[in-house]
Amino acid sequence: MKILLNSCENVDTVIARECGPRIRTSCKSSNYLTTRADKKIDNHALFSIHNYIYYCVYLLCDHTARLFDKVRWWFFEEIESPMSCKSCKCAVGKSNVILVTGGGGYVGSHTVVELLNANYSVIAIDNLSNCFSSDKHEKPESLKRVEKITSKNIIFYNVDIRNSSDLDKVFKKHKISTVIHFAALKSVGESTQKPLAYYENNVMHANGVKSLVYSSSATVYGIPQFLPLTESHPTGQGCTNPYGKTKYFVEEIGKDLCTAYPDWKLISLRYFNPVGAHPSGIIGEDPSGIPNNLMPYISQVAVGRRDFLRVFGSDYDTVDGTGVRDYIHIIDLAVGHLRALEKISKPTFTGFQPYNLGTGRGYSVLEVVKAFEKASGKKIEYKLVERRPGDIATCYSDASFAKEELNWVAEKDIDEMCKDTWKWQSNNPNGFS
Numbered sequence: 439m440k441i442l443l444n445s446c447e448n449v450d451t452v453i454a455r456e457c458g459p460r461i462r463t464s465c466k467s468s469n470y471l472t473t474r475a476d477k478k479i480d481n482h483a484l485f486s487i488h489n490y491i492y493y494c495v496y497l498l499c500d501h502t503a504r505l506f507d508k509v510r511w512w513f514f515e516e517i518e519s520p521m522s523c524k525s526c527k528c529a530v531g532k533s534n535v536i537l538v539t540g541g542g543g544y545v546g547s548h549t550v551v552e553l554l555n556a557n558y559s560v561i562a563i564d565n566l567s568n569c570f571s572s573d574k575h576e577k578p579e580s581l582k583r584v585e586k587i588t589s590k591n592i593i594f595y596n597v598d599i600r601n602s603s604d605l606d607k608v609f610k611k612h613k614i615s616t617v618i619h620f621a622a623l624k625s626v627g628e629s630t631q632k633p634l635a636y637y638e639n640n641v642m643h644a645n646g647v648k649s650l651v652y653s654s655s656a657t658v659y660g661i662p663q664f665l666p667l668t669e670s671h672p673t674g675q676g677c678t679n680p681y682g683k684t685k686y687f688v689e690e691i692g693k694d695l696c697t698a699y700p701d702w703k704l705i706s707l708r709y710f711n712p713v714g715a716h717p718s719g720i721i722g723e724d725p726s727g728i729p730n731n732l733m734p735y736i737s738q739v740a741v742g743r744r745d746f747l748r749v750f751g752s753d754y755d756t757v758d759g760t761g762v763r764d765y766i767h768i769i770d771l772a773v774g775h776l777r778a779l780e781k782i783s784k785p786t787f788t789g790f791q792p793y794n795l796g797t798g799r800g801y802s803v804l805e806v807v808k809a810f811e812k813a814s815g816k817k818i819e820y821k822l823v824e825r826r827p828g829d830i831a832t833c834y835s836d837a838s839f840a841k842e843e844l845n846w847v848a849e850k851d852i853d854e855m856c857k858d859t860w861k862w863q864s865n866n867p868n869g870f871s
């Protein structure tokens with residue numbers, strides 16, 4: 439394994455926390471860390487020594503290196519140029535702070551785990567509208583648990599992305615290199631009832647950072663004209679609901695931005711159907727109210743929160759008449775974001791580029807039910823009912839472009855997706871609350 443060290447050229451802001459008898463430091467000036475005694479320590483030297491120690495410790499033992507990392511987080515509250523990323527090497531000489539909007543949500547929180555494990559610094563913002571928090575001034579429960587899983591710190595702000603002055607403050611305070619934009623409403627049904635909320639929420643604000651990884655959806659393809667769906671499949675045609683349209687609009691805005699301003703870079707990740715949970719069973723999907731999506735509904739039936747599953751449509755032209763989708767494990771999806779960050783941070787990457795994140799394999803509703811029964815040992819009661827308006831028969835990806843360009847493939851199969859979902863649901867029957 440190759441480990442590259444940070445050259446820390448971009449270190450210019452370090453805010454250190456009060457730490458007992460040690461020197462309390464506060465820093466406003468660039469390139470220097472000012473102590474209370476007005477002593478100036480050259481950050482470059484400090485960080486070079488610090489990185490060197492980390493490197494040596496890492497060579498000896500990964501666990502000790504993690505402990506060292508924890509101490510680092512305790513000593514310095516915010517470090518705008520952390521260690522180099524062990525797995526992707528992309529942090530070399532760069533500010534490596536990622537702003538994650540919607541960080542408390544399902545995809546957001548799982549991606550934050552992978553970011554922290556890869557030694558990125560994470561600033562998460564969320565308006566807590568779709569995640570549980572015991573106190574609005576505190577981190578959502580999902581992120582507290584992410585800190586437990588990773589033993590790392592997340593800087594969190596309760597900010598609504600529609601509030602541009604609050605958002606500005608975050609961008610001014612931190613030297614953010616890339617934004618991963620998850621903050622969005624995601625219920626297809628609700629989007630038809632409250633379209634304005636979707637247009638307001640799901641269309642992003644830029645705020646000066648010109649490198650964006652966007653969470654898009656297979657829904658931009660509308661009714662498939664061919665299968666499997668490749669990135670060159672037409673988008674926007676047959677997007678029948680506002681949810682799908684917002685994803686399509688943002689992609690179009692992104693394309694225009696990247697064409698007009700060559701310094702803009704945007705990767706749009708077109709998710710197929712994210713399911714599953716962190717293998718620890720500590721975090722997972724916790725929809726508020728009645729789940730709209732298949733997997734959380736099944737798992738709530740298994741745990742006894744719902745009586746039976748309604749299978750929407752049994753007369754589709756599919757293997758057993760029920761809808762076929764390309765389900766992808768949430769961890770695979772989260773890792774896809776790391777690969778996208780590596781790609782976007784390369785100087786050779788320019789413009790707008792979409793990638794499919796899927797397994798390339800479709801499963802019918804009844805096949806998923808069967809796999810879940812096997813994983814959980816529970817009988818899933820179901821009733822075949824009418825088709826759900828707006829649903830399509832079959833949708834699955836060709837994810838070979840992501841393999842070629844991002845060096846990414848989905849590794850976890852349907853059994854693992856069901857096993858991890860069940861671990862999360864059975865350990866947390868009522869979700870995070």
Ligand SMILES: CC(=O)N[C@H]1[C@@H](OP(=O)(O)OP(=O)(O)OC[C@H]2O[C@@H](n3ccc(=O)[nH]c3=O)[C@H](O)[C@@H]2O)O[C@H](CO)[C@H](O)[C@@H]1O
Pocket residue numbers: 624626655656657658709710711712730731732733735747748749750751760761762763803826829830833
């Ligand atoms: C093709 C498409 O637009 N896919 C998007 C859509 O997924 P889907 O609408 O495909 O996801 P879903 O989990 O709601 O449905 C998956 C399958 O399960 C069926 N089903 C679902 C729930 C239920 O109670 N009973 C039942 O039978 C449904 O008819 C479909 O055949 O929304 C997701 C948001 O989470 C993603 O953005 C997907 O990319």
